[in-house]
Amino acid sequence: MRFPFRALPAASGGILTPRPVVDIALEGLEAAPMGCLLDSGALRTRMSAELAPLAGIELTATLTERFYLGGLETVGSLTRVNLTVTDGAEEFTWDAPVWFCDPWPHPFGLAGLEGFLHHFIVTIRAYDEYLDIEPHPQAHTT
């Protein structure tokens, strides 16, 4: 399954260097897959806490952690959810730990090791501006 890098406009004019972004749908939000920046240096997979109620995910009584991201203090709440990626032809679904963070001023979610990279074989072709993913044969991905 291939994801072209995401080209974005620069506010000051021109175009930002295209970034590796995968579109990941939360269970309950299949019509609105969230763009997530692929972050091989991140342990967690993180998304905005705004998304949880939209997907019917309750964040009460979950494990929380306070951390800094990009200089901003935020609180993440952990829950396990079903995630799906699709390119229209293939579809992969897996159960993943996701940290829903508040505040989350970032434009994308972050797809890190836990929750995403541990489940896939990921080939990044930065020069060609795309990445390929396939489920790892030993990961629980359907």
Add this chain to the structure above:
Amino acid sequence: MTTMTVSGHTYDLDPQRVEKALNGALPEPIHEHFVVINGRRWPPKQVLALVTGLDRADFTTHQARRALTRLGFTAARAADRRNRQPRESVAAQLEPADARTAAPPQSPAEELRPFIGQWVAVRGDEVLVAGDSPKDIVSWLARHQQKAQSVFRVPESEQLIGGAAPQ
């Protein structure tokens, strides 16, 4: 100011009044015709209904297109989704009068430029909808039974897409 009659009612309209009437509204899905206002595509009937307060059954798409092109807005016909051509073809489908002022085809990144700082839902190179929050986007998709390929906020700065590394 342009005076026009729609469904027996007379209106004095100008582009600023049209743009103001769209504040806070989200464009509905484009089925065939659209007009470009503030860098976004709008169904002509939705725009004219918002501007005049008339029921959409009171006028035709053709009347709405004509009224809005008289005010200087670009009108065009979307490519057939079942046989969608690259975005370049949209410019080719502009009516001759509009084509004179049509901008050259834009890159996907440039298509996102009007929405810097906003949440968007995209499918291919097409921006389906833009709004102030993911809730706006999800509600719109559900209401119009649309499926996006990706939802995200168009970043205001490169720093916001620097990943989790300390900055």
